Amino acid sequence: MAEKKLDQRAKLTEQLLKNTLVEMLKTQHISKISVRALCERAELNRSTFYTHYADTAALLAQMKQEVWQRVSGLLNQQDIRIHKPPAPALLARFLEYFKENAALFEALMGENSDFAFKPDLMEITQLLPRPSSQEVDPRTQEYVKTFGVTGCLSVIQSWLADGAKESPLHMAELLIDMLFGGIRHLGQKQE
Amino acid sequence: MAEKKLDQRAKLTEQLLKNTLVEMLKTQHISKISVRALCERAELNRSTFYTHYADTAALLAQMKQEVWQRVSGLLNQQDIRIHKPPAPALLARFLEYFKENAALFEALMGENSDFAFKPDLMEITQLLPRPSSQEVDPRTQEYVKTFGVTGCLSVIQSWLADGAKESPLHMAELLIDMLFGGIRHLGQKQE
DNA sequence: ATTATAATAGACGCAGTGTTGGAAAACAAC
DNA sequence: GTTGTTTTCCAACACTGCGTCTATTATAAT
Numbered sequence: 001m002a003e004k005k006l007d008q009r010a011k012l013t014e015q016l017l018k019n020t021l022v023e024m025l026k027t028q029h030i031s032k033i034s035v036r037a038l039c040e041r042a043e044l045n046r047s048t049f050y051t052h053y054a055d056t057a058a059l060l061a062q063m064k065q066e067v068w069q070r071v072s073g074l075l076n077q078q079d080i081r082i083h084k085p086p087a088p089a090l091l092a093r094f095l096e097y098f099k100e101n102a103a104l105f106e107a108l109m110g111e112n113s114d115f116a117f118k119p120d121l122m123e124i125t126q127l128l129p130r131p132s133s134q135e136v137d138p139r140t141q142e143y144v145k146t147f148g149v150t151g152c153l154s155v156i157q158s159w160l161a162d163g164a165k166e167s168p169l170h171m172a173e174l175l176i177d178m179l180f181g182g183i184r185h186l187g188q189k190q191e
Numbered sequence: 192m193a194e195k196k197l198d199q200r201a202k203l204t205e206q207l208l209k210n211t212l213v214e215m216l217k218t219q220h221i222s223k224i225s226v227r228a229l230c231e232r233a234e235l236n237r238s239t240f241y242t243h244y245a246d247t248a249a250l251l252a253q254m255k256q257e258v259w260q261r262v263s264g265l266l267n268q269q270d271i272r273i274h275k276p277p278a279p280a281l282l283a284r285f286l287e288y289f290k291e292n293a294a295l296f297e298a299l300m301g302e303n304s305d306f307a308f309k310p311d312l313m314e315i316t317q318l319l320p321r322p323s324s325q326e327v328d329p330r331t332q333e334y335v336k337t338f339g340v341t342g343c344l345s346v347i348q349s350w351l352a353d354g355a356k357e358s359p360l361h362m363a364e365l366l367i368d369m370l371f372g373g374i375r376h377l378g379q380k381q382e
Numbered sequence: 383a384t385t386a387t388a389a390t391a392g393a394c395g396c397a398g399t400g401t402t403g404g405a406a407a408a409c410a411a412c
Numbered sequence: 413g414t415t416g417t418t419t420t421c422c423a424a425c426a427c428t429g430c431g432t433c434t435a436t437t438a439t440a441a442t
Contacts (some may be wrong), residue, residue, distance in 0.1 A: 037429075055431090
């Protein structure tokens with residue numbers, strides 16, 4: 001919340017560190033990326049890193065937080081929770097955003113991240129429609145949310161990893177199909 | 192495949208290392224567990240570790256492989272791919288196995304693991320029924336598999352993490368419901 | 383131009399890594 | 413039980429990364 005007033009230099013270095021990390025995450029696992037190597041690649045002094053972040057985990061955490069703010073902003077903006085199931089076009093807006101920032105999301109969600117981003121994105125469930133009836137017990141509701149969100153995220157991840165060849169709208173339709181209709185697609189003619 | 196003929200001592204140390212790692216994964220992330228600390232807790236000499244494994248990643252990899260062999264063995268044994276959707280009782284057998292070895296699976300799938308176990312378990316999809324019709328394009332099929340497997344795994348993970356309070360059969364029914372019927376459970380009366 | 387802030391360079395002790403060589407202990411086979 | 417093998421232990425090694433610090437230089441903001 002507290003807006004840091006940053007020098008031009010500071011902004012530049014922070015952005016440089018983030019970009020470099022994203023780049024390195026394409027090839028190496030986060031646990032193998034040392035502050036040393038990161039700074040070397042970014043052509044920054046190692047001391048400089050420590051004036052901005054406590055460690056690489058803190059850097060990653062901030063990146064996640066920033067992304068999360070934008071995503072939840074989008075979520076609130078075009079209120080997706082009115083529709084259930086949501087309109088494909090609406091969901092497609094999100095997928096477009098993911099696609100535009102593919103490199104970033106791949107870094108945060110991909111194999112080389114620690115997948116600690118999943119719990120963050122799982123907060124999406126907090127924004128989903130509150131159950132109208134109390135018939136279904138809360139534990140089951142949690143399971144259902146987990147199932148849906150995780151399933152979608154992993155599909156999106158695999159979509160991005162493969163170059164996001166399908167259109168966002170196509171993916172949106174597929175996701176909604178699976179979410180609300182199950183996975184009968186599998187080897188079964190769609191009727 | 193090559194059966195190592197192990198000394199009693201060797202067997203003991205390897206088992207001890209595995210157990211200790213599982214134990215430590217309850218509280219610490221894998222990336223923070225050093226060979227030093229592991230050996231200290233296992234009351235083994237650090238040199239001894241290196242006579243068995245190259246590093247902690249190798250240890251974890253072997254543990255995953257062993258588990259995977261048992262799981263795929265179970266899969267082949269009671270042929271689950273005949274039924275689609277599978278009978279709840281059949282799926283429940285697996286969940287029982289997961290529950291019996293909860294500590295191990297939590298260590299391999301939980302937050303403190305690197306979640307590198309997901310790709311392994313994703314191989315389950317290789318064992319799933321080959322699509323009978325060619326109507327659905329292969330990319331969609333991959334997405335559907337990813338969606339289903341990942342969703343189920345994350346539900347199982349959360350089930351275990353919470354003490355596996357529901358019965359395996361109950362969970363099996365829930366999973367099959369969601370897989371083949373979608374997530375209408377959410378805040379909607381079941382009819 | 384002055385002041386404040388950021389980046390650099392080099393050093394520090396500390397901790398973990400992966401390897402080595404040799405002594406001590408536990409094992410297997412006879 | 414004695415013998416020979418294998419495993420574990422112990423202590424040291426050089427190496428790398430960590431996190432902190434101080435002094436110095438460079439660059440914004442006003």
